Amino acid sequence: MDSLYIFLAGLMAGMILFQAALNAPTIFKVYSEEQAGPFLRAIFPKLFLNVAILSLIGLVLSLIGGRLSLQVLFFFSFLLMSISYWIVPATNKARDEGRDRSFKYLHLLSVILTLSTLVLCLIILVVT
Numbered sequence: 001m002d003s004l005y006i007f008l009a010g011l012m013a014g015m016i017l018f019q020a021a022l023n024a025p026t027i028f029k030v031y032s033e034e035q036a037g038p039f040l041r042a043i044f045p046k047l048f049l050n051v052a053i054l055s056l057i058g059l060v061l062s063l064i065g066g067r068l069s070l071q072v073l074f075f076f077s078f079l080l081m082s083i084s085y086w087i088v089p090a091t092n093k094a095r096d097e098g099r100d101r102s103f104k105y106l107h108l109l110s111v112i113l114t115l116s117t118l119v120l121c122l123i124i125l126v127v128t
């Protein structure tokens with residue numbers, strides 16, 4: 001069962017790193033903000049949702065396997081990615097309406113939640 005936890009945490013970490021470190025910065029370098037925006041609005045909710053689903057799978061497996069520490073880690077990963085997913089519409093609306101302060105706050109919140117999830121994934125890899 002440990003190999004499944006490692007696979008899930010590694011996959012989640014890889015998805016986050018790929019999107020945040022490679023995909024998004026490259027898109028902003030290649031395309032204008034007007035061109036990049038619709039793509040990023042489409043891809044980030046999918047990232048948040050997919051990592052949340054993988055976290056939920058990890059949570060269920062850790063419940064079956066009786067691994068309390070992993071239950072906690074996967075639960076918080078699921079929670080953080082669910083919150084990130086749920087704030088996407090408010091973030092987009094703030095951007096569309098020119099409410100820069102609200103947008104910056106919500107965007108920063110999603111960044112912090114995503115980086116926190118990445119840390120949780122790394123912890124899962126270490127404790128497994």
